Amino acid sequence: MNRRIVLIGGIGAGLAGLLPMRRDDPPFRTALRGKVGDIGGAAVPATVVSLADFGGMPGAGRPVLVDAFAQAFAALSEAGGGTLFVPAGLYDFGDVDEASDIILCRNVRNIAISAYGATFTAATRANIVPNMFYFFNFNNITIAGASFIDAGFDPWVNWKGMYCVGIQADQMSSGFRMVDCYAERVVGLLASNNNAAGRMHLSNLRVEGEVRNTYYGVGANFVRDQVEVDLVCHNVRRAFIAYALKDAEILVKAHSTSNWPGSNGLIALVSGGASMGNVERVRVQVDASGAGIHGSYVHFYHQGTEAAGSMRDIDATVNLINVNAAQNMFVFDHETEGVQAKTSRVWERISLHGTVTGKFEGRVVSNTSVTTSPGAVYLDANLARLGKREVLPPLFRLRAP
Numbered sequence: 001m002n003r004r005i006v007l008i009g010g011i012g013a014g015l016a017g018l019l020p021m022r023r024d025d026p027p028f029r030t031a032l033r034g035k036v037g038d039i040g041g042a043a044v045p046a047t048v049v050s051l052a053d054f055g056g057m058p059g060a061g062r063p064v065l066v067d068a069f070a071q072a073f074a075a076l077s078e079a080g081g082g083t084l085f086v087p088a089g090l091y092d093f094g095d096v097d098e099a100s101d102i103i104l105c106r107n108v109r110n111i112a113i114s115a116y117g118a119t120f121t122a123a124t125r126a127n128i129v130p131n132m133f134y135f136f137n138f139n140n141i142t143i144a145g146a147s148f149i150d151a152g153f154d155p156w157v158n159w160k161g162m163y164c165v166g167i168q169a170d171q172m173s174s175g176f177r178m179v180d181c182y183a184e185r186v187v188g189l190l191a192s193n194n195n196a197a198g199r200m201h202l203s204n205l206r207v208e209g210e211v212r213n214t215y216y217g218v219g220a221n222f223v224r225d226q227v228e229v230d231l232v233c234h235n236v237r238r239a240f241i242a243y244a245l246k247d248a249e250i251l252v253k254a255h256s257t258s259n260w261p262g263s264n265g266l267i268a269l270v271s272g273g274a275s276m277g278n279v280e281r282v283r284v285q286v287d288a289s290g291a292g293i294h295g296s297y298v299h300f301y302h303q304g305t306e307a308a309g310s311m312r313d314i315d316a317t318v319n320l321i322n323v324n325a326a327q328n329m330f331v332f333d334h335e336t337e338g339v340q341a342k343t344s345r346v347w348e349r350i351s352l353h354g355t356v357t358g359k360f361e362g363r364v365v366s367n368t369s370v371t372t373s374p375g376a377v378y379l380d381a382n383l384a385r386l387g388k389r390e391v392l393p394p395l396f397r398l399r400a401p
Helices: 062-078
Strands: 048-050 082-085 089-096 101-114 118-124 131-144 147-150 163-168 173-184 188-192 202-219 227-243 246-256 267-271 279-291 298-303 310-324 328-336 346-357 363-367 377-380 396-399
Touching (some): 048 062, 173 188, 267 279, 267 310, 310 328, 328 346, 346 363
Parallel strands (some): 082 101, 089 118, 131 173, 163 188, 202 227, 227 246, 227 267, 279 310, 310 346, 328 363
């Protein structure tokens, strides 16, 4: 998979007045890749319907909007697929006080949602996580140019705010794309809600966009293979998390300020044990600036009581640009009820790269759970020289950059 640096631009007209710039914020996106009517390169049939054809217009109430989406998806399904055009403007779904799926999309196929200039907003009023869009069983779906905001979101209270998009499948579902999408003050941009038993049902997930002042960016739990994420993040507690991740490319550009809550890892690669799924063939790159609010930038995170489990063939790069008080670049541990001092879990053929611009007093590698199993983690020599009293754990190796 090719790496792409997303040049993503401004915010939907209906949202612009709601989001004042602060002096500690980096600039907003300067240019979107697409324009009103674009479908983000989706390959879908030529049929086009407008949400307005079914009463879905900016200013309409939630029942009208939900019904308009249902009718539009039904019309496109009858036609064998196509493009749903969402006119530019603000779509306000009002207060939400239950963990509902606001727009439920079942068994939709070969559809592109063109939403450049459209902003979807709601206000979560309880400690819940509703979904603005929820896709259950799908094939070849693209959402292009959409923006999202939740006026009720609170990053300091766990699970208060909406996910923009949730996906789930109990049959083979492949090809879900978000292109040029934007989210502000939400729990997350996208989350896979499959569990270990259903991990073979989902594949081919691609997300490109920007998230600001959120809890999560993308969660890709139990996706069988082919995950590609390219995010610009400002004040995000965890930009990416995935259990049992395979065949993936993750690129994150992140900026943080000290007044935003962090996490134990900006990027979390998680194995719950071999029976739940190992982590294999992953490439990660993080370019980070601002405050060091995270315990690490890439977290190699074994969980659970199962003895077997592995992370293999992973290439991780962390570039720090004038980060204030960075704690760890990479963390390796195994947690059950607390972090274990030793583990039989495996880290093998893992390569760690990166650069540091500016002052750095943290650790390059923290390995709080020393493995008793064979394996090898390779650390570039330039990184070993950067760390504060860096001492490599057992099974870690130095090599030239």
